[in-house]
Amino acid sequence: MDDVLIVGAGASGAAAAWRLARAGLRVTCLEQGDWVSYADTPSLHPEWEIARQTTHHPNPNQRQGAADYPIDDADAAIKPFLYNAVGGSTILWGAHFPRFRPSDFRTRTLDGVGDDWPITYEDLAPFYEENDRMMGVAGLQGDPGNPPRGPRQMPPIPLGRAGERMAAAFDRLGWHWWPADVAINSIPYGAGRGACNNCGPCDLGCPVKARSSADVTYWPQALAAGVRLITHATAFEVETDAQGRATGVAYFDREGVVQRHKAAVVALAANGVGTARLMLLSTSKRFPNGLANDTDLVGRRLMHHPTGLVTARFDEAMEGQKGPFAVSILSQQFYESDPSRGFDRGYQMQLIRSDGPVGTACGGYLPRLPWGADHHAAFRRTFGHTASLTVTTEDLPRLENRVTLSSMLTDKHGIPAPKMTYSLDDNTRRMIAHGIANASRAFGEAGAVEVVAQDLLVHAGFHLLGTACMGADPGASVVNATSRAHLVPNLVILDGSVFTTAAALNPTSTLQALALRAADCLIRDRASIGVAA
Amino acid sequence: MSLTALLDVLLPGDGDFPAASATTLPSRLSAHPRFANTVPPVLAALSDGITPDTVRRAERDHPAAFAALLTGVYSLYYTDPGVAAALARLTGYQTRPPQPEGYDLPAFDPALLAIPAARAPLYRPTPEVIDD
Numbered sequence: 001m002d003d004v005l006i007v008g009a010g011a012s013g014a015a016a017a018w019r020l021a022r023a024g025l026r027v028t029c030l031e032q033g034d035w036v037s038y039a040d041t042p043s044l045h046p047e048w049e050i051a052r053q054t055t056h057h058p059n060p061n062q063r064q065g066a067a068d069y070p071i072d073d074a075d076a077a078i079k080p081f082l083y084n085a086v087g088g089s090t091i092l093w094g095a096h097f098p099r100f101r102p103s104d105f106r107t108r109t110l111d112g113v114g115d116d117w118p119i120t121y122e123d124l125a126p127f128y129e130e131n132d133r134m135m136g137v138a139g140l141q142g143d144p145g146n147p148p149r150g151p152r153q154m155p156p157i158p159l160g161r162a163g164e165r166m167a168a169a170f171d172r173l174g175w176h177w178w179p180a181d182v183a184i185n186s187i188p189y190g191a192g193r194g195a196c197n198n199c200g201p202c203d204l205g206c207p208v209k210a211r212s213s214a215d216v217t218y219w220p221q222a223l224a225a226g227v228r229l230i231t232h233a234t235a236f237e238v239e240t241d242a243q244g245r246a247t248g249v250a251y252f253d254r255e256g257v258v259q260r261h262k263a264a265v266v267a268l269a270a271n272g273v274g275t276a277r278l279m280l281l282s283t284s285k286r287f288p289n290g291l292a293n294d295t296d297l298v299g300r301r302l303m304h305h306p307t308g309l310v311t312a313r314f315d316e317a318m319e320g321q322k323g324p325f326a327v328s329i330l331s332q333q334f335y336e337s338d339p340s341r342g343f344d345r346g347y348q349m350q351l352i353r354s355d356g357p358v359g360t361a362c363g364g365y366l367p368r369l370p371w372g373a374d375h376h377a378a379f380r381r382t383f384g385h386t387a388s389l390t391v392t393t394e395d396l397p398r399l400e401n402r403v404t405l406s407s408m409l410t411d412k413h414g415i416p417a418p419k420m421t422y423s424l425d426d427n428t429r430r431m432i433a434h435g436i437a438n439a440s441r442a443f444g445e446a447g448a449v450e451v452v453a454q455d456l457l458v459h460a461g462f463h464l465l466g467t468a469c470m471g472a473d474p475g476a477s478v479v480n481a482t483s484r485a486h487l488v489p490n491l492v493i494l495d496g497s498v499f500t501t502a503a504a505l506n507p508t509s510t511l512q513a514l515a516l517r518a519a520d521c522l523i524r525d526r527a528s529i530g531v532a533a
Numbered sequence: 534m535s536l537t538a539l540l541d542v543l544l545p546g547d548g549d550f551p552a553a554s555a556t557t558l559p560s561r562l563s564a565h566p567r568f569a570n571t572v573p574p575v576l577a578a579l580s581d582g583i584t585p586d587t588v589r590r591a592e593r594d595h596p597a598a599f600a601a602l603l604t605g606v607y608s609l610y611y612t613d614p615g616v617a618a619a620l621a622r623l624t625g626y627q628t629r630p631p632q633p634e635g636y637d638l639p640a641f642d643p644a645l646l647a648i649p650a651a652r653a654p655l656y657r658p659t660p661e662v663i664d665d
C-alpha cells in the first residue's frame with residue numbers, strides 16, 4: 001500500500017510529491033490529463049494565435065480537450081480558467097511569482113475583515129525559499145514592498161519599452177514599483193532548461209522550457225525520487241472507512257474502467273474547483289454532505305482575484321509582442337489597507353505587454369475591435385501600440401460564493417460537473433474603481449494618448465481559492481494549520497482550496513509553499529496520524 | 534456566395550488591407566474544424582439580405598452566435614499570408630511564428646532601481662508570531 005496517494009499533478013501536487021518521495025515515502029499521483037509535448041507547440045506555427053481560441057483556450061468549457069471536465073459557470077460572474085495535464089494550470093500560466101505579504105495572513109487582526117490564517121508569513125518563508133529554488137525565480141532582492149528574501153536565482157527579465165516607460169512614470173508619481181518576481185528563466189536554470197528568448201506567448205507552451213511549469217520543474221525530480229505518476233486517471237471518490245478515515249481513491253483509468261487505489265494518506269491537489277468537487281462527490285454514511293463537510297464549508301468561500309484592466313495606447317510603438325506576455329513590472333503602492341480610500345484591503349497593478357494581430361482584433365486587453373468600415377483603421381491605431389495594467393484586487397471570503405455539484409452538467413464518465421456560483425461585493429467594486437483611476441493616472445503620466453478601462457475581466461478566473469479553508473477552529477474551517485482535514489486525520493489538502501484569505505496577488509508561489517509545508521508536517525507527524533486499518 | 538458577402542461586410546479592406554474575399558479566409562473558415570459551424574447560425578439570421586444594417590441587426594439579435602463567428606473570422610483573417618504581408622509592410626512586425634527565434638530585448642538595467650530601492654519599507658509586518 002502507498003504511504004500517500006495524491007490526486008492532481010499540477011503546481012501543488014508536483015511540489016508535495018517531490019518532497020514526500022525525497023523523504024522516502026511511497027507516493028503515487030493520479031492525474032486525469034497527460035504529459036504535454038514541447039516538440040510542436042503552437043508558438044512554432046504561423047497560426048499560433050488561433051490556439052488561444054481553441055486547443056489552448058484557458059476556459060475548459062471552450063477548449064473541450066480530452067482531459068477536460070465541464071464547469072457549470074452560468075451563475076459565475078468570473079469564468080474559470082484552468083488546465084488539466086501533468087503540470088496542471090501552470091501549462092498555461094503567465095508565471096508571475098509574488099509572495100503574500102505578512103499582513104495577508106492577518107486580515108482580521110489588522111483590518112477587521114476576512115479571517116486570520118493559523119500560520120504566519122514567517123512560518124511559510126522557508127518553504128517559499130525552497131520552492132523558489134525548485135521553480136527558479138528571475139527577479140531582484142531589495143523590494144521595499146516586501147520582507148527581505150533570499151537572492152533570486154536569476155536576474156530580472158527584460159522590461160521592454162512599456163516597462164521602462166511605466167517605471168519612470170511610477171517614479172515621477174512617487175509610487176512603488178519593482179521588477180516582478182517571475183518563474184521564468186532569464187538565464188539557463190535547471191536540467192535541460194534554457195533561457196527565455198522573449199517570444200511572447202508563454203501560455204502556448206515554451207519549447208525552450210524557460211517558463212517554469214510544474215511538468216518541467218518538479219516532475220522530473222519527483223519521478224527520479226520514485227513517485228509513481230498515473231496519467232489518464234480521473235478520480236471520482238475518496239473512499240473512507242466507517243470512522244470516516246480515508247482509505248484510498250476510486251478512479252476511471254484510461255480505458256474508463258473503475259480502479260481503486262489504497263493509501264495510508266490521501267492528498268488532494270485538484271485545485272480550488274476540482275478538490276471541492278471531489279470532496280462533495282465523496283459522500284458516505286459518516287459524511288452524507290461530502291467528505292469532511294460537517295460544517296458545510298467545503299466548496300464555500302470561493303475566492304478569485306477580481307481584476308480590472310486599464311489599457312493605454314501610445315503614439316510610439318511599444319513592441320509589446322516581445323517578452324513574456326504577462327510579466328514585467330508591478331506596483332504595490334495601494335496594496336496595504338488605508339481606510340481613507342473607502343474600501344477594505346488593497347490591490348496591486350501588474351504591467352502586461354500586448355497581443356499579436358489576432359488577439360488585438362479579437363480583444364482581451366481591449367474590447368474586441370469593431371467590424372465593418374472602421375475595422376482596419378481601429379486595428380492600425382491599436383496594434384503594437386498598447387500596454388495594460390491589471391488592477392488585481394483582494395477578494396474577501398463570502399459563504400455564498402461557492403463550488404457545488406451541477407444538476408445540469410456531467411463529465412464524460414457521467415460524474416456531476418462542478419458548478420461555480422460567484423458574485424462580486426461592493427468592496428471589490430470600489431477597489432477596482434480606485435485602481436482604474438490610479439492606473440489611468442499612471443498611464444497619463446507616461447504619455448498615453450488614450451486609455452480604456454474594463455471594470456471587470458469576466459474571463460479571468462485563473463486563481464481558484466478558498467473552498468476548503470484553513471483555520472484553527474474546526475467549526476469554522478476545513479483543514480488545520482498543517483493542511484490536514486480537521487475531521488479526517490489522514491486527508492491532506494495541498495492546493496489553493498486551503499487559502500483562508502486570497503491576498504491581492506497571484507497565488508501559486510504561496511500554494512506551492514503551503515504544499516511543501518504540508519508535506520513536511522506530514523513527514524513529521526506521520527507516525528501519530530490515525531490511518532485506516 | 535452569401536458567406537463571401539458577409540465576410541466583406543465584416544472586413545471590407547482598405548488601402549492597406551485586403552478585403553476578406555481577396556484572402557484565404559472564406560475557404561479556411563468553411564473548412565475549419567472549430568470555426569466552420571459558427572457560420573450557419575449567423576447566415577440563417579440574414580435571410581433579408583447582407584448589408585451592414587442587416588448584419589448589425591443579426592449581431593444585436595444573436596450576440597453569442599455572432600461573437601463566435603467573429604472570433605473565427607478575425608483569427609483566420611489575420612493569419613492569412615496576404616494580410617500578414619500587409620501587416621509586415623505597414624508596421625515592420627515580423628509575421629513569423631514567435632518560436633524558435635524569439636525576439637531580442639535589452640537586458641534589465643539595474644540603474645532603473647535607484648529611486649524605488651531607496652524607499653522605506655511599505656509592508657506591515659506580522660503583528661505577532663503563532664507557533665503551530
Ligand SMILES: Cc1cc2nc3c(=O)[nH]c(=O)nc-3n(C[C@H](O)[C@H](O)[C@H](O)COP(=O)(O)OP(=O)(O)OC[C@H]3O[C@@H](n4cnc5c(N)ncnc54)[C@H](O)[C@@H]3O)c2cc1C
Binds near residue numbers: 012032495508
Ligand atoms: C492562463 C493562466 C494564467 C495563470 N497565470 C498565473 C500567474 O502568472 N501566476 C500565478 O501564481 N498563477 C497563475 N495561474 C494560476 C496557476 O496556474 C494556479 O494557481 C496553479 O496551477 C494551481 O495549482 P494547483 O495544484 O492548485 O492546481 P492545478 O495546477 O490546476 O492542477 C490541478 C490538477 O489536478 C488534476 N485533476 C483535477 N481533478 C482531477 C480528478 N478528479 N482526477 C485526477 N486529476 C484531477 C487536473 O487535471 C490538474 O492537472 C494562471 C492560470 C491560468 C489558467
